[in-house]
Amino acid sequence: MATQTPDSPAAAPAARDAERTRSEILAVATREFADKGFAGARVDEIAAKTRTTKRMIYYYFDGKEGLYISALEQAYTGIRALEQQVDVEHLDPAEAIRRLAALTFDHHESHPDFIRLVSIENIHYARHIARSEILAGLANPALDALSRILERGRAAGQFRDDVDPIDVHMMISAFCVFRTANRYTFSAIFKRDMLDPARRDHYRTMISDLVLEYLTAGR
Amino acid sequence: MATQTPDSPAAAPAARDAERTRSEILAVATREFADKGFAGARVDEIAAKTRTTKRMIYYYFDGKEGLYISALEQAYTGIRALEQQVDVEHLDPAEAIRRLAALTFDHHESHPDFIRLVSIENIHYARHIARSEILAGLANPALDALSRILERGRAAGQFRDDVDPIDVHMMISAFCVFRTANRYTFSAIFKRDMLDPARRDHYRTMISDLVLEYLTAGR
DNA sequence: CGTATAACTAACTAACTAGTACATACATTG
DNA sequence: CAATGTATGTACTAGTTAGTTAGTTATACG
Numbered sequence: 001m002a003t004q005t006p007d008s009p010a011a012a013p014a015a016r017d018a019e020r021t022r023s024e025i026l027a028v029a030t031r032e033f034a035d036k037g038f039a040g041a042r043v044d045e046i047a048a049k050t051r052t053t054k055r056m057i058y059y060y061f062d063g064k065e066g067l068y069i070s071a072l073e074q075a076y077t078g079i080r081a082l083e084q085q086v087d088v089e090h091l092d093p094a095e096a097i098r099r100l101a102a103l104t105f106d107h108h109e110s111h112p113d114f115i116r117l118v119s120i121e122n123i124h125y126a127r128h129i130a131r132s133e134i135l136a137g138l139a140n141p142a143l144d145a146l147s148r149i150l151e152r153g154r155a156a157g158q159f160r161d162d163v164d165p166i167d168v169h170m171m172i173s174a175f176c177v178f179r180t181a182n183r184y185t186f187s188a189i190f191k192r193d194m195l196d197p198a199r200r201d202h203y204r205t206m207i208s209d210l211v212l213e214y215l216t217a218g219r
Numbered sequence: 220m221a222t223q224t225p226d227s228p229a230a231a232p233a234a235r236d237a238e239r240t241r242s243e244i245l246a247v248a249t250r251e252f253a254d255k256g257f258a259g260a261r262v263d264e265i266a267a268k269t270r271t272t273k274r275m276i277y278y279y280f281d282g283k284e285g286l287y288i289s290a291l292e293q294a295y296t297g298i299r300a301l302e303q304q305v306d307v308e309h310l311d312p313a314e315a316i317r318r319l320a321a322l323t324f325d326h327h328e329s330h331p332d333f334i335r336l337v338s339i340e341n342i343h344y345a346r347h348i349a350r351s352e353i354l355a356g357l358a359n360p361a362l363d364a365l366s367r368i369l370e371r372g373r374a375a376g377q378f379r380d381d382v383d384p385i386d387v388h389m390m391i392s393a394f395c396v397f398r399t400a401n402r403y404t405f406s407a408i409f410k411r412d413m414l415d416p417a418r419r420d421h422y423r424t425m426i427s428d429l430v431l432e433y434l435t436a437g438r
Numbered sequence: 439c440g441t442a443t444a445a446c447t448a449a450c451t452a453a454c455t456a457g458t459a460c461a462t463a464c465a466t467t468g
Numbered sequence: 469c470a471a472t473g474t475a476t477g478t479a480c481t482a483g484t485t486a487g488t489t490a491g492t493t494a495t496a497c498g
Contacts, residue, residue, distance in 0.1 A: 036258065037258055037259070037342055039255065039259035040256070040257070040259075118404055119341065119342060121403070122401055122404050123338060124403075129404060135407070136407070140408065143409070166411055170398075171429065174393045174394045174397030175390070175394075177393075177401065178392065178396060178397060181341055182341055182392075182393075183341070184340070184341045184343075184344045184348075185340050185345045185348060186389070186392075188345040188349055188355070189357070190362070194389070206386065209436070210433045213433045213436045214432045214433070
């Protein structure tokens with residue numbers, strides 16, 4: 001009798017809490033997969049870094065691949081939720097573009113794990129996204145917002161009329177993703193850390209300028 | 220005696236050819252590492268896809284990591300050699316930028332394995348580049364060419380005078396790398412293949428326009 | 439209060455995986 | 469043509485690794 005510590009306040013086994021166990025596994029797994037990739041991450045190590053055991057990974061996520069997909073889903077739904085909150089309808093079109101670009105810039109900078117998971121998923125030819133029902137049909141609020149901004153900008157004669165929202169989204173993403181995703185090789189070759197805080201504002205402004213000069217070209 | 224086939228013309232063991240063996244291993248390894256990442260690639264499988272044995276990998280490359288580094292070195296020296304050949308000194312600055320951007324665009328499109336290796340190396344925090352003497356001190360001819368173009372453009376009053384060559388290189392790289400590296404997740408989410416040949420010219424022109432509008436802004 | 443079920447643990451296993459020991463054949467050179 | 473080093477192949481091994489088996493404990497609920 002009394003295998004467990006009687007009543008120790010600190011080292012209590014945290015009782016039973018399915019949700020806490022599940023989310024702790026997911027949080028640790030996200031870090032591990034983002035750090036080492038799908039093949040490089042170790043199920044045993046993920047388990048060791050939680051307060052539970054490996055068996056629970058199989059209990060809740062059905063295996064390594066299921067866990068990886070869940071981590072991806074959580075990361076993507078996170079940025080989608082952020083995008084949903086953005087309200088740029090009341091802003092001048094140019095200012096709205098700036099706001100949207102800055103949002104992407106800030107998100108990517110503060111969520112390197114997300115960017116790394118995306119890189120890793122591309123190495124896997126987006127095979128897991130295709131397999132996930134959640135991710136395959138996830139709407140893109142930022143794209144809708146962008147479409148409306150471009151529409152307004154065109155109507156006001158401020159923006160050129162031959163640009164596609166997806167292309168604009170791509171320009172912004174390319175810049176912001178590259179800065180985070182390719183930070184290490186870039187720094188090794190050019191001896192310049194693109195994430196250096198001293199240069200942060202410079203790049204943050206640059207992406208807006210770049211896109212806006214393009215959108216307003218000849219006007 | 221006579222363990223080997225006496226004289227069969229087709230299935231001859233290709234005699235002995237150290238250079239051929241070495242380069243065949245390297246070619247197969249490049250494909251495997253680019254396809255599956257460092258942790259995902261299998262030494263046994265690389266060996267099986269060559270006409271030699273696993274033993275030779277250890278003989279020539281000293282192990283999995285040595286092989287991976289050699290593959291990286293080969294990929295990087297390839298693009299550096301290409302850049303060395305580019306001659307844009309005789310062109311109008313704007314046209315020179317277009318030429319340079321197109322060169323990057325074309326190279327990245329036709330060398331997806333290189334782009335994938337770069338992504339993979341970033342997942343590994345560029346640890347292997349740092350370790351490689353060849354890669355750590357590799358000059359960047361494209362950057363020198365770009366510096367001279369910008370200089371000329373500034374002198375002619377065509378370009379703004381507050382841009383850094385590394386930043387311009389980054390804009391071009393970001394766009395071209397993103398298009399190839401993030402092709403799969405982008406396509407899964409936006410249902411648009413950025414490498415579709417029908418859209419190729421569109422994107423190829425777009426990156427030049429984007430950079431040039433920025434460089435000539437307000438002029 | 440006792441029992442069904444959800445939450446959880448420890449120990450095990452079969453398959454894999456990077457790397458090695460050992461043997462040997464070929465080619466070059468004196 | 470002997471001998472010496474380079475190039476190559478076979479078989480093996482020690483350590484991992486994803487996944488499983490066989491349970492135990494806590495909690496909710498009648």
